[in-house]
Amino acid sequence: MTVGQWYNEAYQALRTASVAMGQSRAMAAADINGAVIARSAIYTQLARAAALLVGGRPAAEVPDRARATAILARRGQSLTQLYVGLQAAAVVDRSYPPSPAVVVAGPARSLRRAADAIGVIGDILASHVPPGQTPRTPEGLAIRAGGGVQSGVADIARLTSAAIMIDIALPGWLDQRRGHLTEIYRPAAEAARWTASSRLSAVTRELIALGRGQPQLHGLDIARSPLNPAPAVRTVDDAVAAVSAARTWMWQNAGELTSTHLQLGTQLGLAVHILSSTGYPEMIGGWRQAAIAAADLRATPLVGPARDTAAELTEVLRWLRSLGTSDRGEPADRHIPQIARLNAELPFMAATLHKGLSAALQRRDLFVKDEGVLQRPAGSLVFRATKRWRPAVRGDDVVQDLSRALLQRQDAADDHGKASLSARAFPNPPRARTSKSEPFWFPVEPSSRRDAHRFR
Structure with missing residues (x-):
C-alpha cells in the first residue's frame, strides 16, 4: 500500500x-x-x-x-x-x-x-x-x-x-x-x-x-530489495513493486550494474511506451534507440543480488508482453490506465540506468565489438572472421547513443503529461543538495529549466 x-x-x-x-x-x-x-x-x-x-x-x-x-x-x-x-x-x-x-x-x-x-x-x-x-x-x-x-x-x-x-x-x-x-x-x-x-x-x-496544487507523495511505496526467487507478476501492483525494487537496488549499487540490466531496463521502457503511449511515437522511438544501443553491449555474468534484480525485471517484461499478445483485436488504448503507474517509474529508471552506465564504464566492465580479425584454422584453406570484444569507452558510438537516449527519457513523461501521482511528485530528476547548514524549511522549487532537478 x-x-x-x-x-x-x-x-x-x-x-x-x-x-x-x-x-x-x-x-x-x-x-x-x-x-x-x-x-x-x-x-x-x-x-x-x-x-x-x-x-x-x-x-x-x-x-x-x-x-x-x-x-x-x-x-x-x-x-x-x-x-x-x-x-x-x-x-x-x-x-x-x-x-x-x-x-x-x-x-x-x-x-x-x-x-x-x-x-x-x-x-x-x-x-x-x-x-x-x-x-x-x-x-x-x-x-x-x-x-x-x-x-x-x-x-x-x-x-x-x-x-x-x-x-x-x-x-x-x-x-x-x-x-x-x-x-x-x-x-x-x-x-x-x-x-x-x-x-x-x-x-x-x-x-x-x-x-494546494503541489506535487503529491501519495504514490510513494516502501522501498524493498529484489527477492529470490522473483515473485510472479500478475497485476500492475506487482509490476510496480518489482520495478521499484529493481530500480532501488540498481541506484544503490550502480557499480554492480551490467549490460543485462541496461538491456532489461531499456526494453522495459520500450514495452511500457508501446502499450501506453501510442499517441507519442517520438517517446517510443527514444526508448527504442536506448534498447538498440544497450543490445550491442556485453558484460560479465550476473551473480547474487544483481541476478535477482534482473530476474525481477524479466518477470515484469514477461507480464507486459502477455498484455500485448493476449487481447488481440481489443482497442489499442485498452491498457493505458493500467500501465500509467509503470509509466511513472520510467524517468527514474532512465536516470538509474544512466548512473549505472557511467559506473560500468569507469570500471571497464562493458564491452563492445571490435574490428573482426580473419583467422585460418589449422589445415583449412578458408579464412574465417573472428569476433573480438574490447572494453567500451565513452567515445564509442553505441555508448553515446545509449547515454543520450537515457538522458532524454528522464524528462519525457513530464513533457507529455502522462505521469501518474508518483511521477508528478518528482517531475524532473533532482540534484542532491550538498549544504550541511541548510535550514529545515520548505525547499524552494526552481522556476527555470537550467536549475531544474536532475540526477547526477
Whole structure:
C-alpha cells in the first residue's frame, strides 16, 4: 500500500473516532487507556513523519506546553510551529497502562488504527530518506530536493486537524461523573484542552493552503530489495513493486550494474511506451534507440543480488508482453490506465540506468565489438572472421547513443503529461543538495529549466 492509501486509512479512522466520541461516553477503563495512549501515539507519529520529510527536527528539543504556546504565537515559522505543537500535544502528565487489542473497542480501536497507519507512512518515508543518512533511493533524493515536501506536510497538517477534532471531543467523552475516574484522567483531558485551544489549528490551515496544487507523495511505496526467487507478476501492483525494487537496488549499487540490466531496463521502457503511449511515437522511438544501443553491449555474468534484480525485471517484461499478445483485436488504448503507474517509474529508471552506465564504464566492465580479425584454422584453406570484444569507452558510438537516449527519457513523461501521482511528485530528476547548514524549511522549487532537478 502507498502513502496515499495509508493517509486515507488514517483520516477515515480519525473521523470515525471523532463521530463515535460525540455519540457515546467512555465506559471501560481499558477503552479509556487505549484511547489516551493511541492519541499520544498519533501526535508522535505525525511529528516523526514531518521530521522525515524535511530532513531533521525543526526544533532542537521537545518543549513543554508553556514554551510551545509561546512558539505557536509567533509568525512565519509554520513548520517549526507544527512540529513543536505535535510534540507538545503528545505529552500527557501521567502514564496509563496499555490495553490488549481484544478488549479495546469503539473510539479507542479507531484511534489505534489511525496511529498504526500514520506509523506506516513514516516507515515508508524512512525507507527512502533514513534519518541521519543520505537518501537510499531516487525518490529519496527527490524528496531531499523538495519534491512533494509541501504537499506531504499539508497531508500531515490535515491529519493533525482531524486529531484536534478528537481533542475537542475527548474531555466530554472522558467525563464519567464518577469522582476518582475524573481525577485519574484529568491529565489526558488537560492535554486535549490545550491542543484544542492552541494556535495549532491555525498553523495547520496555513500549511494546508501552502500545499494546494503541489506535487503529491501519495504514490510513494516502501522501498524493498529484489527477492529470490522473483515473485510472479500478475497485476500492475506487482509490476510496480518489482520495478521499484529493481530500480532501488540498481541506484544503490550502480557499480554492480551490467549490460543485462541496461538491456532489461531499456526494453522495459520500450514495452511500457508501446502499450501506453501510442499517441507519442517520438517517446517510443527514444526508448527504442536506448534498447538498440544497450543490445550491442556485453558484460560479465550476473551473480547474487544483481541476478535477482534482473530476474525481477524479466518477470515484469514477461507480464507486459502477455498484455500485448493476449487481447488481440481489443482497442489499442485498452491498457493505458493500467500501465500509467509503470509509466511513472520510467524517468527514474532512465536516470538509474544512466548512473549505472557511467559506473560500468569507469570500471571497464562493458564491452563492445571490435574490428573482426580473419583467422585460418589449422589445415583449412578458408579464412574465417573472428569476433573480438574490447572494453567500451565513452567515445564509442553505441555508448553515446545509449547515454543520450537515457538522458532524454528522464524528462519525457513530464513533457507529455502522462505521469501518474508518483511521477508528478518528482517531475524532473533532482540534484542532491550538498549544504550541511541548510535550514529545515520548505525547499524552494526552481522556476527555470537550467536549475531544474536532475540526477547526477
